[in-house]
Amino acid sequence: MPELAGLPLPGEQPQRVVHRCREPFLDAVAPRKALVSFDQPIPFGSGWPPPARTSAATSAPARASNSARNRLTQRTRAAHRRHARGWNTLERLRYEWSTDHPPLEERQIMKLLRVLLVGALATVLTTVGVGAAEAGTAVAPNATSLTGNWTDNGSAMPSIIQGGVGGDNLVVNMSFANRPTAFGKVTSATTFFVTFPDAGRFTGTILGGDVLQWSNGSVWRRVFTGQLVHDIxxxxxxxxxxxxxxxxxxxxxxTLDNGTQVGVGFARNASTIEVSFTAGGTFLGTVDPNGFIRWSNNTTWSHPILH
Known part of the structure; x- marks a missing residue:
């Protein structure tokens, strides 16, 4: 029978048949092109690639195959990471430029504008509070401006300029006495301070709008600079x-006819002058439009040309 032809006869020893060892089940190099493709990325945790079989009898070619498989796995994971980053970037850009969300650059500009507005508001609040912080009280501009010419009794001729953002800054011109300009600030409706570079800082109180009482005892009075009811x-x-x-x-x-000065004073208003005489005494003089000066000591002066 043909199927029994290959069997050994009775009493014969069967021949030893040696077959060549089978090839490894998985070639670690052949599938490389498929693994690096991004068309169908293989998710992690799916059990692929299978772990390499190791044993004490593993040959050198098998160890080389395992090493190549490990390198391939690392490259595949790196490729997946690059692929994921690229997808996330595209999705983020699509999200940023969608109609429901403003672009990234626009949001950054809006944030910058908010920061600038907050900074500007803080600057304004700080500037407004400078005077209050320096004086210890809230700044309240005085009802009567201090701008104008002032004097003690007619001998001193300082002038004050009041201004600034809140109308509370003071500049005192002391050039009549060859002294440096002084600067100060109004601290309330009736108080202020001035720092004189050559004398120090003094506080002042506004009395009635036309009188300044200084902390060193001096008194300044406002000078009327307009036209009097009669030219004196x-x-x-x-x-x-x-x-x-x-x-x-x-x-x-x-002065006397020879030029000797005998009195100094100032005009209080259009019809009143105040003069301090060297002989003694300070008197008020009422200017009469008809050409008379009637003094508070009951003396009357007249214009000889008119009378």
């Missing part, structure tokens, strides 16, 4: 002697 410049007489009066910007000077 020229020669005057009381019927016994003559006096010459000059009015320069509200500052009044009284």
């Amino acid at each position: 410049n020229g020669s005057w007489t009381d019927g016994i002697s003559f006096r010459r009066v000059t009015n320069t910007g509200g500052y009044v000077r009284v």
Whole structure:
């Protein structure tokens, strides 16, 4: 029978048949092109590639195959990571430029504008609070402006300029006495301070709007710089002697005919002057439109040209 032809006869020893060892089940190099493709990435945790079989009898070619398989696995994971990053970038850009969300650049500009607005508001609040922080009280501009010419009794001729953002800054011109300019600030409706570079800092109180009481005891009065009801410049007489009066910007000077100064003063308003005489005494003079000066000591001066 043909199927029994290959069997050994009775009494014969069967022949030893040696077959060549089978090839490994998985070639670690052949599938490389398929694994690096991004068309169908293989998810992690699916059990592929299978772990390499190791044993004490593993040959050198098998160890080489395991090493190649490990390198391939690392490359595949790196490829998956690059693929995932690329997908996330595309999705993020699609999200940023969608109609429901403003672009990234626009959001950054809006955030910058908010920061600038907050900074500007903080600057304004800080500037407004400078005077209050320095004085210890809230800044309240005085009801009457201090701008104008001032004097103690007619001899001093300082001038004040009040201004600034809140109207609370003071500049005091002391050039009449060859002194440096002083600067100060209004601290309330009736108080202020001025720092004189050559004398120090002094506080002041506003009394009635036309009188400044200083912390060192000095008193400044406002000078009226307008036109009086009668021009007082020229020669005057009381019927016994003559006096010459000059009015320069509200500052009044009284001299004898020989030029000797005998009195200094200032104009309070359009019809009142105040003069301090060297002989003694400070008197108020009421200027009469008809050409008379009637003094508070009951003395009357007249213009000799008119009378």
